Amino acid sequence: MKPTGLYSRDEMLELNIQTLKERTVTVEEIAEVAYRQQAKWSDQVSMADCIDSVEKILSLRDVFHILQLGAEIDRLTDAGLFKGPIQDILKIDLGMFGIDELFGLELAGLYGTIGKTNFGDIDVNKPLVIDRLNGEGKHGGMCHTFMDDIVGALAAAASTRVAQMLNEIEAHKDPNVEEIKLDLDV
Template sequence: MSKPKLLYNRDEMLKINIDTLKNRCNVSVLDIAKIAQQQQSKYYPGIDINLCVESVEKILTFRDVFHHIQFAAEVDRLAEEKMFKGPIQDILFYDLGLFGIDETIGLDVARNYGAIGQTNFGDIDVNKHGIVKRLNDAGKTEGIVHTMMDDIVGAIAAAASTRVAQVMNEDIALENPSYQKISLFDLKKRKR
């Protein structure tokens, strides 16, 4: 008997994650990118949506994020099908406000981009920007469970938003005429 495939390359993880988001909760990369764009537009007016899309796609290639998305989608599906036993079934099914594991998992995804990623996630989680609001509202409908996925989607948007800010700031730093770009190889030459 052959072992099941356990490891996926970045391209495979990206494709599987995109398919999971679409199939589980009808969320696209563009839906998530719009949240990142909205969050960063107050700092960078006219920000290009393509940078936001690129940032979301980058995050969807991370192995930890792959595991989070796949896990969250299955938890929500099983809760929707009433496959859990005991109190956890109702807690997940009705998205109990005091249940914080969904936010904890979201914070873990946002943590890929440090404290700012987590702060951005807090804003998205509290204010329910864009597609996150639709998921949260749909999850309040009898028979639809997005307890985990609304937080995962918000966390991906938060991480993408933070990546966008980092890219924009790097571009600004490179425009500074007093900034001298030095590569690792230049540093090695100086030590000799």
């Protein structure tokens, strides 16, 4: 019998995608943020690589734990199930709270210092889906105190993973072999 609480990478991926959908976010929206962030630095970035990177990251155990806990905190906040001042702090996404950013930094940090730097950029500029989530939470809609930071961190990690893949491809090019270009118009 399978121990409770243990999930395969495929199961974690599927559960994370389902949880994101419940919190009104798609893999493609996260990938679009990653694509826009990384495309500033390289014209070799593809949306397909960004989607693949988001999915790979969503299958990681630490990411699973962060995303599931953060989504549950937001859900419980929506339901008004916290007591005392923490309910209000979470509901209004108090700027001085900062614990939600710790979730984001931890997730993005799985991809090193650059992952954290990318998260900082996304957290400050709030592109696309992150802006939507942040706005909804601050204007009385669904609580996204944790989800906006988790989604931003997922995009930052995916952006960093794509950059690492591109650098790896570049590192394997042999500088002693001249590229041959074919003229197919003959």
